[in-house]
Structures are given as C-alpha cells and as structure tokens.
Amino acid sequence: MEIAFLNSLVVTSPGFYKAEKITLDEVKQWLKHYDGRYKSFIGHKSTAQFLQKLLGIRIEQNRKTFRHMKYQKAICFSLYERYPENVLLTQRDLEKARYQFYLLTRLD
Structure with a gap:
C-alpha cells in the first residue's frame, strides 16, 4: 500500500483515525519507509510545487x-491560517506561511 499526500487534515471515509503531528524530517523518514511509494492528492498546483521543492x-x-x-497512512500538509475565499496562494505565500505536517492513519 502506498502513503498518500493530502493538502489538509481531512477524513475522507468513515472510520477510526489517529492524527499525529510530524516534522519535515519525519515526513522524509516515512517516504523512505514506504520505499518512495506514494500518491499525491494535492489539489493546488502551487502547494504541489512547494512540497516538491521542500521534499525533493x-x-x-x-x-x-x-x-x-x-490501515493506510496519509501525510497531511495543513496551513495554520485560513485565507480569504477564492485566494490562490503562490509558492512565495506558502514559503512565508505557518504550516504543520500530520500523519493520519486509519485504524479500522
């Protein structure tokens, strides 16, 4: 099974979940653990480009x-702040933004 990348901390299917804050280094460790098997569900181009630059x-x-x-895991990229509706963030905006990574695991 591959690990997923999401651009928010969101529950997409009914079930029981565990959400843990993780660091950038831990994101990279999880990618290694999955031998680079991942799939992106990042819906915004600028966010995808920002994460690509950040993670290499x-x-x-x-x-x-x-x-x-x-039992699948997802790495969630979550911004701390809410931005006005219909505002598309640029890579520069994302570089300045406060964000957190989460590891979201479905437990059932």
Whole structure:
C-alpha cells in the first residue's frame, strides 16, 4: 500500500483515525519507509510545487478524490491560517506561511 499526500487534515471515509503531528524530517523518514511509494492528492498546483521543492521529490497536482483505506497512512500538509475565499496562494505565500505536517492513519 502506498502513503498518500493530502493538502489538509481531512477524513475522507468513515472510520477510526489517529492524527499525529510530524516534522519535515519525519515526513522524509516515512517516504523512505514506504520505499518512495506514494500518491499525491494535492489539489493546488502551487502547494504541489512547494512540497516538491521542500521534499525533493515529484509531487503532482491531483484533484481526484482520495478514499482512505483501512490501515493506510496519509501525510497531511495543513496551513495554520485560513485565507480569504477564492485566494490562490503562490509558492512565495506558502514559503512565508505557518504550516504543520500530520500523519493520519486509519485504524479500522
């Protein structure tokens, strides 16, 4: 099973979940643990480009719906602040923004 990348901390399927704050280094460790098997569900191009630069791996924009499978892990990129509606953040905006990574695991 691959690890998923999401651009928010979101529950996409009914179930029981565990959400843990993780660091950038821990994100990289999880990628190694999965031997680089991941799929992006990052819906915004600028966020995908920012994460690609930050992680040094290819992160594609993908607006498909993610369905969290049993026991699957997802790395969630979450911004601390809410931005006005219809505002598209640039890579520069994201570099200045406060954010947190989470490891979201479906437990059932």
